[in-house]
Amino acid sequence: MSGLQSTHGTKGYDCMPPDIVQATLPFLSPGDIRHLSHTNKYFHKLLNFDSSETLWHELYRKAFGTPYGNDEPFLNKNTGDFKTCSEAIVIQNYPTLSWQERYKIRAEKAMLYTWGCLKHSRLGFTAMSNPALSEENLNGIGGRIKFGVNTPTQVPWFSADYQQLDDKAIIQVSSGGFSFQLLTKSGKLFSTGSTFSGGHKGPGPIAGEHDYDPIRTAIRELENSFHSVQAGTAGQINTTGSFGATPSSFGPHRNLYEPLEQMEEKCAETVTGNQHVRRMFARNCFEIFTSSRVSFEVTQERLNSIKFIAVVSGRSHFLAMDEHRDLYSWDSPDSEFGVKLNFDGLSNRESNPIIKIGCGWDLNCAYIYKIGLVVWNNRRALKKEELSCTVNYKVIPNTADVIGAGKVVDFACFQGDCVIYITNNGEKLSRYYHGTVHDLDIPLEGKLSKLSSCFSSLVLFTDQFCYTLKVKDGEIESDSLTKLDLADPEEHIISVSSGDYHTMALTQKGNLYSWGLESQLCGCLGLGPPEKVIEQENLGTWEGLRNMRVPKPTKIKLKENYVCVAVCAGGWQTGALIIKK
Structure with a gap:
């Protein structure tokens, strides 16, 4: 900006319309925005931290819009028209508040709730450790054997008097097969339970290899x-x-x-x-991993040296990106600490930054600027004194466009090496599988705008409707196409997440709907005790002795004046960020 000012003077800034400034804000850090607000009176008024709606709207989107994980599509529309899920919900529920007030509510009042299988304390608590649990919340046999939690239950988090607000504010929650990953505003990464891998190998070292320990x-x-x-x-x-x-x-x-x-x-x-929610660190935070000498020294400064801005989860692994757009992978039962990744042969981070990341059942995918979608199932094992390891990647052909009809808008990862994506054209699905790309002809109403996935299902959003499709071994089962309709015509689905056998939907009003199979009394649907759901409310049926199926989207009964702003499902569990209004 200083170069522009010296060439054109301050007057040139005064002629810059607000919509141009707003379009520029996504590319600036909060610090850059603050400096810009001090440039002259025009920018001070437009970007004043005390009063600017333009500024606080953009800060809200930066903090809570999860722009770097594939929960949301690429921001490819005019910022005045496009809204992230969180934005749409707070506008609906707090129509008279300013963006600064909405920011404060989202940062301070959104709490983590989980429900589903209790195994490995994956919910962030056990049946005995959480005082918020009641006997009715627990599914089980007899008085002692408890399988799962059947109702959204608040996870014990930092206490109300804890002073570090940025550590308390959860900006993103992601779910794998056996745990949840939580990202705070301060850039700290947490994981629930005793294992994120369940003992299964993810897209880590090549078979037979192990990272040097x-x-x-x-x-x-x-x-x-x-x-x-x-x-x-x-x-x-x-x-x-x-x-x-x-x-x-x-x-x-x-x-x-x-x-x-x-x-x-x-x-x-x-x-x-x-003790059931622990912070996760990268190997690079410890001298013993980065030095030729043996040292057990640990400093708080080094532990806090990496600030994460995104996290995504697969079945038995997860991937995180830091503020410098470097990636770290937790991808095997041995990887207690995240391993830094590099992509040999691709351009450097400065000219070709990683824009968005995603996880599938057993693979990872990253969209790299002007390179396109990059997918991998494994990496080279780390050797002694190495700080990063090489990814064995493939670039999906013809996905590098940054403008025009061919620009990638969103992508979803599955099993093997299957990635499905959509472009600005919005008229077709493209599937990458076993090294080739095929266009898929699916009869949909409206223009495609957003995707989400699990290992066996694909969720499609158009500008008119929401659909689900089954995916098996990389093949789309076209006859499984289902349009999602809710009983309330005023409710519109804006986010969908799937576990192994169940699906969750979030509406623009902040309501939650669930359906599918609840296995072995795990409680993942969050609808309450199965006997009540089936025998009293007639919403589901038994499949076997301990499996409940609810065929249609059914509203979860949250407490009065509670609203959900994010949901994720994985394995046999579900998580959500919920605000008490």
Whole structure:
């Protein structure tokens, strides 16, 4: 901006219409916007942090519009017409408030609720640890065996008096097969439960390979040092616990693993009062992974050095992007810490940044500017002292356009190497599978605008309706096309998310609808006790001894004056961000 000012002077800015400024805002950071507001009186009035509706609307979209994950399509329409799901809901529920007030409500009042299978404490709590649970909320057999939570239940989160608001504000929630991933406004990443992988391998190292583990090597060296024999003194043991040291005297030895335990203690960050929601870190945050010497040193500065801006989840893995558009992958049962990825042979990050990321059942996909959709199922294993690993990727042909009818608008990932996407043309689906692209002729009403997926279903949004399709082994089952209609004609679906066998829909009013199969009394539909749903309300049927099927979208009964602003489904569980109005 300084170069523009020196050439054209301040007067040139005064001639710049507000809609041009607004179109530029998505490309600026909050700091850049603040600096621009101080340029002159015109920009100060237009972008004043205390009063500007233009500014606060854009800040809301940047913070809560999940622009870098594929929950929303690319922002390819005029900003005055296009609304993210969260925007549409807060406009509907808070029509008289300013964008600054809506921002404050979304940041401070949106709480995480989960329901479904209790296994591995994937809901962010156990049947015994959450005081918000009642006996009626729990599905089970007898008094002690509990399988799942059948009603949206608030997850114990940071306490009301916790001062770090940006750590408390959840901007995105994503669900894999066995856990939830939570991204806060401060850029911290959390995961629920004891396992995100369920013991299954994701799109990590090639079969037979493993990332170099300096912690395991350090433990081995500690143990070898501990058992080393002092020169000339057979049978005596090194009791110092230091590498290669020879003790001068022998007596009761200290805890050999104390340095490692101290490191683990420093990085075992959980939500205050809730050990079932833990913070996730990348390998690059620890000196032991990045240095040629063995060091268990951990600093808070280094732990906070990576700020994430997006997270997406597959069945047994998840992918996160930081503020510099670098990607980190948690993709195998061994990857407790995220592995930084690189794409050898593609242009650098500065000229070709990663714009959007997505996960499928067992693959990842990223849209890279002027390169297109890049898909991968595995990567090279990390070697000693390597800070990043190479992805074994493929570029989907003819997806690099940044303008015009061929520009990619949205994409959805499935199983194997299947990716389905739509372009600005809005008239057809394109499917990439086994290295080739085919256009799919699906009879839809309206222009395609948005996609979402699970391993066995595709959700299609047009500018008129919402549809679902079944997908099996990369093949679309055209005869499964179903238009989603709700009983209330004033309700319009704006977001859909699917688990293994159940589906959730979110409407512009902030209401939740669910349908599908609730397996083994897991409670993932959130409709209440199955006996009540089937026998009293006649909304579902039994399939076997402990499976409930609800065939049509059915409204979940939230408490009065509660509104949902985001929903995700995965595996046998569901999560949502819900505001008490």
